Amino acid sequence: xxxxxxxxxxxxxxxxxxxxxxxxxxxxxxxxxxxxxxxxxxxxxxxxxxxxxxxxxxxxxxxxxxxxxxxxxxxxxxxxxxxxxxxxxxxxxxxxxxxxxxxxxxxxxxxxxxxxxxxxxxxxxxxxxxxxxxxxxxxxxxxxxxxxxxxxxxxxxxxxxxxxxxxxxxxxxxxxxxxxxxxxxxxxxxxxxxxxxxxxxxxxxxxxxxxxxxxxxxxxxxxxxxxxxxxxxxxxxxxxxxxxxxxxxxxxxxxxxxxxxxxxxxxxxxxxxxxxxxxxxxxxxxxxxxxxxxxxxxxxxxxxxxxxxxxxxxxxxxxxxxxxxxxxxxxxxxxxxxxxxxxxxxxxxxxxxxxxxxxxxxxxxxxxxxxxxxxxxxxxxxxxxxxxxxxxxxxxxxxxxxxxxxxxxxxxxxxxxxxxxxxxxxxxxxxxxxxxxxxxxxxxxxxxxxxxxxxxxxxxxxxxxxxxxxxxxxxxxxx
RNA sequence: GUCCCGUUGGUCUAGUGGUUAGGACUCAGGAUUUUCAUUCCUGCAGCAGGGGUUCGACUCCCCUACGGGAUACCA
Numbered sequence: 001x002x003x004x005x006x007x008x009x010x011x012x013x014x015x016x017x018x019x020x021x022x023x024x025x026x027x028x029x030x031x032x033x034x035x036x037x038x039x040x041x042x043x044x045x046x047x048x049x050x051x052x053x054x055x056x057x058x059x060x061x062x063x064x065x066x067x068x069x070x071x072x073x074x075x076x077x078x079x080x081x082x083x084x085x086x087x088x089x090x091x092x093x094x095x096x097x098x099x100x101x102x103x104x105x106x107x108x109x110x111x112x113x114x115x116x117x118x119x120x121x122x123x124x125x126x127x128x129x130x131x132x133x134x135x136x137x138x139x140x141x142x143x144x145x146x147x148x149x150x151x152x153x154x155x156x157x158x159x160x161x162x163x164x165x166x167x168x169x170x171x172x173x174x175x176x177x178x179x180x181x182x183x184x185x186x187x188x189x190x191x192x193x194x195x196x197x198x199x200x201x202x203x204x205x206x207x208x209x210x211x212x213x214x215x216x217x218x219x220x221x222x223x224x225x226x227x228x229x230x231x232x233x234x235x236x237x238x239x240x241x242x243x244x245x246x247x248x249x250x251x252x253x254x255x256x257x258x259x260x261x262x263x264x265x266x267x268x269x270x271x272x273x274x275x276x277x278x279x280x281x282x283x284x285x286x287x288x289x290x291x292x293x294x295x296x297x298x299x300x301x302x303x304x305x306x307x308x309x310x311x312x313x314x315x316x317x318x319x320x321x322x323x324x325x326x327x328x329x330x331x332x333x334x335x336x337x338x339x340x341x342x343x344x345x346x347x348x349x350x351x352x353x354x355x356x357x358x359x360x361x362x363x364x365x366x367x368x369x370x371x372x373x374x375x376x377x378x379x380x381x382x383x384x385x386x387x388x389x390x391x392x393x394x395x396x397x398x399x400x401x402x403x404x405x406x407x408x409x410x411x412x413x414x415x416x417x418x419x420x421x422x423x424x425x426x427x428x429x430x431x432x433x434x435x436x437x438x439x440x441x442x443x444x445x446x447x448x449x450x451x452x453x454x455x456x457x458x459x460x461x462x463x464x465x466x467x468x469x470x471x472x473x474x475x476x477x478x479x
Numbered sequence: 480g481u482c483c484c485g486u487u488g489g490u491c492u493a494g495u496g497g498u499u500a501g502g503a504c505u506c507a508g509g510a511u512u513u514u515c516a517u518u519c520c521u522g523c524a525g526c527a528g529g530g531g532u533u534c535g536a537c538u539c540c541c542c543u544a545c546g547g548g549a550u551a552c553c554a
Binding site: 010011012014044046047049050108112115126127128129130154156169172175176177178180181182183185186187188189190191193195196197200215216217218219220221241243244246248250251252278281282285286287288289290291308309310311312313314315317318319320321322324328362365366367425435436437439440441444450451452453454455456 | 480481482483484485486489490491492493494501502503504505513514515516517546547548549550551552553554
């Protein structure tokens with residue numbers, strides 16, 4: 001049991017699930033499932049200024065809808081809770097005291113104004129900002145007195161002044177960072193909440209996290225964390241820093257350049273299978289050329305050893321291609337079920353379910369995202385919007401003869417099926433001398449509103465006899 | 480600025496001390512299809528640059544360039 005792998009996804013609830021976060025969550029999940037370990041969700045809500053209502057609910061809902069589930073976390077509990085950091089402040093307090101006692105941290109009484117002044121002076125001298133350590137060597141007595149007097153304070157990390165911190169990252173191997181680049185970071189804020197650095201280390205230890213798998217933006221904070229582990233006398237988790245997800249200009253993937261929220265992609269009709277598959281391949285790849293993976297296959301093939309080192313551009317073109325793959329591939333009933341939401345949103349109702357299925361089948365071949373299905377299906381539900389150019393085609397003598405012929409024959413037909421339609425198509429050629437581009441486009445325009453689209457038998461079947469007759473009649477009258 | 484990390488076609492990537500550097504997306508052309516879509520075929524295009532090490536480097540080492548990240552009482 002003691003060598004069980006335990007990994008965590010530790011988002012801060014800022015309102016929505018970022019696709020980068022999804023990938024981080026996914027890799028953690030895959031690693032846990034691959035190794036038979038545990039996957040833990042921990043909410044990093046230590047910033048009271050960034051509190052967003054319902055953010056946690058949204059997060060859980062989104063992850064759930066992608067079938068990523070946790071072994072421990074806010075919803076299912078676990079023996080290492082609570083899993084909200086905001087409910088663990090007493091714990092952090094205790095460990096901060098321990099750090100101070102061990103001379104690894106110190107109280108700092110500098111105010112925001114003091115820091116601002118410090119910043120300005122350093123800027124004048126052309127230096128970059130760092131805390132100058134003026135409270136670092138206050139005597140214990142003085143510090144205790146000032147605290148007793150009710151002075152506001154924070155607790156800072158007492159980082160070494162010289163040397164460098166060397167560690168091994170599972171993705172990047174050996175990394176060295178000089179201590180002089182590491183600031184006396186605040187660990188405990190004046191509101192009593194911890195900063196990320198403290199909470200993260202304390203919780204990862206207490207929750208027995210064996211592998212920290214997170215974004216590369218944390219790489220340069222690792223020395224602070226290792227310093228804390230060391231001060232506490234704890235064994236650090238293994239570090240694994242993932243390459244970043246990038247905008248097409250190669251900057252860190254951000255909201256400014258398009259959608260980054262998983263829920264937005266879902267709303268737009270990207271399938272969960274696509275999202276999982278696509279994001280999994282941004283920074284990881286198994287040997288070989290396989291690139292369509294379902295969740296189980298990912299679990300089977302996943303390995304931290306095959307993580308990439310360099311950032312990956314989130315390419316919409318390829319996402320679209322992959323979504324089409326899944327639209328074609330997934331079970332038709334499943335697609336139909338999911339399409340219902342979009343039909344409902346558009347206010348479309350089909351009486352016969354077999355027609356729904358038929359419609360979804362032709363639609364899935366021609367759309368990129370599922371939300372396009374309502375526009376694709378519109379001609380079956382609403383009045384047709386025919387372009388002026390297409391109307392001209394309908395008004396030709398040729399078209400009028402053709403439409404009348406079809407109207408009469410369908411009117412008198414007992415059953416209308418593919419067989420009949422094909423016969424009529426042939427007879428149109430033989431008896432009327434109308435074929436090819438004089439045959440198909442006018443019929444399709446009259447019935448579907450556009451010269452391009454599904455096969456005629458399909459259109460006619462979904463429409464039903466009554467609507468077919470109405471539409472043919474209308475174009476004959478409107479000549 | 481400083482520190483850290485990275486660099487195989489436009490994008491995602493496979494790959495080896497000796498390969499015609501492989502696949503996918505995109506794009507272009509073609510075939511099939513009544514149309515559209517699908518599918519299939521073909522094509523365009525790549526090891527950032529310079530030094531080493533080596534009989535031989537895309538592959539190992541160093542430098543440069545470029546890109547990104549970090550430099551908060553945010554995570």
